[in-house]
Amino acid sequence: MNIAIIGSGNVGGALAKKWIKAGHTVIIGARLPLSDKNITLATQIGEDRFTSIPHAVEQCEVILIAAPAPACVDVVKSLGDTSGKIIIDAMNIVMGRGPQGYNTTAEAILTNTQSKTVVKCFNTTGFNNMENTRYGEQSLDLFMAGDNKDAKALVRQLAIDAGFAECYDVGGNDKFALMEQFAFFWINLAMMQGQGREMGFKLLKR
Numbered sequence: 001m002n003i004a005i006i007g008s009g010n011v012g013g014a015l016a017k018k019w020i021k022a023g024h025t026v027i028i029g030a031r032l033p034l035s036d037k038n039i040t041l042a043t044q045i046g047e048d049r050f051t052s053i054p055h056a057v058e059q060c061e062v063i064l065i066a067a068p069a070p071a072c073v074d075v076v077k078s079l080g081d082t083s084g085k086i087i088i089d090a091m092n093i094v095m096g097r098g099p100q101g102y103n104t105t106a107e108a109i110l111t112n113t114q115s116k117t118v119v120k121c122f123n124t125t126g127f128n129n130m131e132n133t134r135y136g137e138q139s140l141d142l143f144m145a146g147d148n149k150d151a152k153a154l155v156r157q158l159a160i161d162a163g164f165a166e167c168y169d170v171g172g173n174d175k176f177a178l179m180e181q182f183a184f185f186w187i188n189l190a191m192m193q194g195q196g197r198e199m200g201f202k203l204l205k206r
């Protein structure tokens with residue numbers, strides 16, 4: 001699959017490396033000149049994977065956006081034509097810092113681009129858990145929301161390709177806000193309640 005990554009910092013960089021390893025074609029849409037973080041990533045995955053944001057989007061059917069939430073609208077407007085493409089939203093509005101006038105970044109994406117298909121995923125756990133999904137003998141689970149079932153099937157596979165054990169469907173676009181609250185639940189436990197970043201969620205069943 002051809003995947004454009006827009007926002008290639010902690011989250012985008014971790015997923016780029018995992019998806020390349022899984023055999024996907026990953027193209028990074030980055031601002032020029034490349035930031036120090038992107039220069040480091042380029043030494044790891046190859047400079048030839050870096051191009052402008054619209055050129056990356058043009059070549060790919062799937063777009064991961066992992067930029068800071070306050071930059072969400074600017075980033076989305078810079079994508080070029082996204083008609084028919086699947087957008088994965090990994091962003092979170094944390095403590096009110098996000099796109100003005102929107103409850104979630106996914107809503108801001110849908111309002112400011114042509115694509116009608118947003119799946120919110122990869123936002124509910126730390127980037128360290130994307131770099132390494134393993135806890136002893138087990139791998140973490142992941143969660144996603146969005147209206148389009150086919151797109152969710154594809155994103156579930158991308159979560160598994162990144163090393164997660166399962167990616168559970170939390171519901172439609174009406175669950176975007178719940179997904180951001182769930183992300184804040186992890187952030188709260190990790191940062192405010194002192195559990196640290198090396199923990200994550202797994203669904204147990206019987």
Ligand SMILES: NC(=O)c1ccc[n+]([C@@H]2O[C@H](COP(=O)([O-])OP(=O)(O)OC[C@H]3O[C@@H](n4cnc5c(N)ncnc54)[C@H](OP(=O)(O)O)[C@@H]3O)[C@@H](O)[C@H]2O)c1
Pocket residue numbers: 006007008009010011012030031034035036037038066067068069071074075090091092093094122123124125126127128
């Ligand atoms: N950190 C986590 O553990 C974690 C986990 C889940 C979800 N998230 C969410 O994922 C998003 C990214 O977090 P992160 O920690 O990966 O951030 P980060 O390391 O700071 O990376 C942000 C990336 O976005 C790019 N960017 C910033 N403003 C942009 C703009 N206006 N146009 C285009 N690209 C822009 C940056 O490019 P430059 O390098 O050129 O500045 C950089 O590649 C946030 O919304 C965060 O809430 C984070």
